[in-house]
Amino acid sequence: MAQPIPLRTTRTHELKAEPEHGLELHHVSTQELYRELLSRFHEDPSRDGLLDTPRRMEKAMAHLTKGYTEDPAKILRGALFDVDYDEMVIVRDIEFFSLCEHHLLPFYGRAHIAYIPNGKVVGLSKLPRLLDVFARRMQVQERLTRQVAEALQDAIDPQGVGVVIEANHMCMMMRGVEKQASATVTSAMLGCFRQKETRNEFLSLVTRPASPNR
Secondary structure, eight states: OOOOOOOOOSSOSSOEEETTTEEEOTTSOHHHHHHHHHHHTTOOTTSGGGTTHHHHHHHHHHHHTGGGGOOHHHHHHTTEEEOOOOSOEEEEEEEEEEEETTTOOEEEEEEEEEEEOSSEEEOTTHHHHHHHHHHSSEEOHHHHHHHHHHHHHHHHOOSEEEEEEEEEEHHHHSSTTOOSSOOEEEEEEEEGGGSHHHHHHHHHHHSSOOOTTO
């Protein structure tokens, strides 16, 4: 069994303790932290298969959390167009993945985003990008659903917004209750989508079977 290795820092070999925040780790590189974690999980981070794992973990986590550095309003406002259209616009079956903030395990699935314009439409590709901004953060599905809806509402001021997300959570599939077939569905309805007729139209359109070429 591999023994835990001491954390190494670039400036000091001793970690300073702070009463309120525990160990002071800002001088320790991310890769060194991952190396220490591997050793605490009873592995040998110096063996061939794990030698480059801390670097790969750092790169992967940077990708999975890059949404913190992105501005959803800037993405949407960069592709606004004046169009005289006041019917529902839907981009459905948008694939996504995110990290559950409780266990740092993935959840993944599909999102359906709709809005009714109020003089302006947004480029269709911006709706999946908007979803990714919030999905690539530490998340819970309920918050993710609401954030997407509110960001779209705030940025383009449509008559209303509807978002439905269906997801499978690895924290339920791999641990705890270990249920493999369960799915979680969340929704957020803003503006005119709170009206029964509009809500029902949206839900009927996104619950239809996918087209044969999908």
